[in-house]
Amino acid sequence: MVLTRRSFLSCGAAITISIGCGGKLVLDRSAALDLGLDQRVQDIIYYASLAPSGHNTQPWLVEIEAGEFRLQGRMTVRLDSSRALPAVDPTLRETCISIGAFIENLVRAFDAYGYSTELSFNEQLDASAENPIVVEIVYAQTASHLPRIQALELMAKRHSDKSEYLDKPICTSSLAQLSGQFPELSCYEKGSTGFDWLKTATLDANIVQAADLAKRAELAQWLRFSDEEATEKADGLPAEQLGLSGIIKTLYYWTTDRESAQSDKFAQQGVDMAKNALDHCAAFFVLTGGSGSYEAVLTGRRVQAFWLAATELGISLGPMSQALEEILWASKIDSELGLEQPAQMLFRAGYVENYGENNRIRRPVSAYCTQL
Ligand SMILES: Cc1cc2nc3c(=O)[nH]c(=O)nc-3n(C[C@H](O)[C@H](O)[C@H](O)COP(=O)(O)O)c2cc1C
Known part of the structure; x- marks a missing residue:
């Protein structure tokens, strides 16, 4: 067993343990x-x-x-x-x-x-x-x-991937595998009526949410505005979680703080990013599940099982929850899509050149x- 120290995103101490031929486990051993x-x-x-x-x-x-x-x-x-x-x-x-x-x-x-x-x-x-x-x-x-x-x-x-996905449909055999494994899963491919409804609903719900000052304030509490803050808090949404890197990340940290992150301009940028993401995906996946807190926990287990299965198949996912968070769309989604159980999680889906890894x-x- 070889121990080598490395750091990621300058977030805390991490140790990469190499075991056997090339396998690597990355663990935070700091605590x-x-x-x-x-x-x-x-x-x-x-x-x-x-x-x-x-x-x-x-x-x-x-x-x-x-x-x-x-x-x-x-x-x-x-x-x-x-x-x-x-x-x-x-x-x-x-x-x-x-x-x-x-x-x-x-x-x-x-x-x-x-x-x-x-x-x-x-x-x-x-x-x-x-x-x-x-x-x-x-x-x-x-x-x-x-x-x-x-x-x-x-x-x-x-990981959640906010980047633009390739213009490439989800592989038929992967779809068959996922639907066989997860009966609560529905897929709406680009070009279908369901896809168009979800795309419009998600964008419109983003627009409504972006205008809500309480939701802006809450988001701003979880955004991080420097590497130092990201390291100290080790949670929330630093630049990397927004899909920003390199010079764009530097500029973002330079020009944004907790107050400006609640401005109309910032809200509009969020809507523009959502629109771009929606314009660059191959499909939506919808996971359904029962109502109530305990049922939501069970849904969460299925969400993670599905996400890991999709990861194994090289399918990138990005949750987009706004249509489930805004009543105007949340009240309609099940009947619009003809779902038997309530929709609980929406993902945009597609492929990228390199799947990458979690931040x-x-x-x-x-x-x-x-x-x-
Ligand atoms: C219930 C739930 C809802 C989420 N909704 C959104 C969302 O609407 N938009 C988004 O960009 N990410 C959403 N996410 C993804 C989280 O932001 C992400 O899981 C978190 O930043 C950790 O990043 P990781 O998934 O790459 O580990 C959601 C995740 C969960 C579990």
């Missing part, structure tokens, strides 16, 4: 020792944190019962109420989806490290309560092997994990 946790359990939680979350709020809290962490243990995942998005997500539906995605990664990471897991969900989840318990997980080591790198690498690869703007495990 490894202060928690006193078994290193593997801590690494597993870090991988879970590579899950997506609305505005990258990372709204999870993890409590681990003191004891023998290495072979078996019990942990609780709670929703961190201080990280909700009341303006765009007043019912916490998206926050629950984000937690569900975290739980899906957690289960997969445990599995990759040779642990079995038993999950007991809070089926009466009241997402509006303070830091409610979402799930209790009992884990036990069942196999002693090196981590299965491919599963972990997939989590470190998956890994994530807080250290010690920021949200405590020992009981």
Whole structure:
């Protein structure tokens, strides 16, 4: 095992561990020792944190019962109420989806490290309560092997892609595979009526949302305006999460602050970026799911499972949630698309030249994990 230190986005300390022939795990080890946790359990939680979350709020809290962490243990995942998005997500539906995605990664990471897991969900989840318990997980080591790198690498690869996608349809066999695997998934390819409706609805919902001062203010709280702020907070939306790099990123940080990010000009730029993204994609994917907080957590698990499967197939995805956040479109989407269950997540989809990897703007495990 070779240890080499590297940094990404100057965000915290990261260590790349090379195992065997070329496989690489990228872990944030900065908080490894202060928690006193078994290193593997801590690494597993870090991988879970590579899950997506609305505005990258990372709204999870993890409590681990003191004891023998290495072979078996019990942990609780709670929703961190201080990280909700009341303006765009007043019912916490998206926050629950984000937690569900975290739980899906957690289960997969445990599995990759040779642990079995038993999950007991809070089926009466009241997402509006303070830091409610979402799930209790009992884990036990069942196999002693090196981590299965491919599963972990997939989590470190998956990301939201805001770039322009190629003018290339989604491969038919990939579509068949995904629809077979995810019955709750519908795909609307460019040129179809459903695609046109989703494209127009998403753009119009973006325009309405961009005019809402409370939503602008909330977004500005989660935007980051320098590398220093991005490093310090390790969450939210720095330039990279907006798809900005190089000189454009430098200019953005030079010219934008929390106040100007709430201006009409900035809001219009956001709408222009959304329009450009919508003009450059091959399809929309819509995932449906039941209503209520617990159901939203389960949807989040499926969102993440689907996203990882799409990543494996080289399909880039970018969530565009505005049509589900604005009542004018949210109230119509299911009937317009003829869906049997409510739409819960909208993605634009397509291919890019190089899929790339996750920016890994994530807080250290010690920021949200405590020992009981
Ligand atoms: C429930 C949910 C809703 C989201 N909605 C949007 C959205 O409307 N627009 C967007 O650009 N990204 C959206 N995202 C993506 C997040 O911004 C992204 O997951 C986060 O910044 C972390 O980046 P990553 O996915 O590359 O790891 C959403 C993610 C989740 C889980």
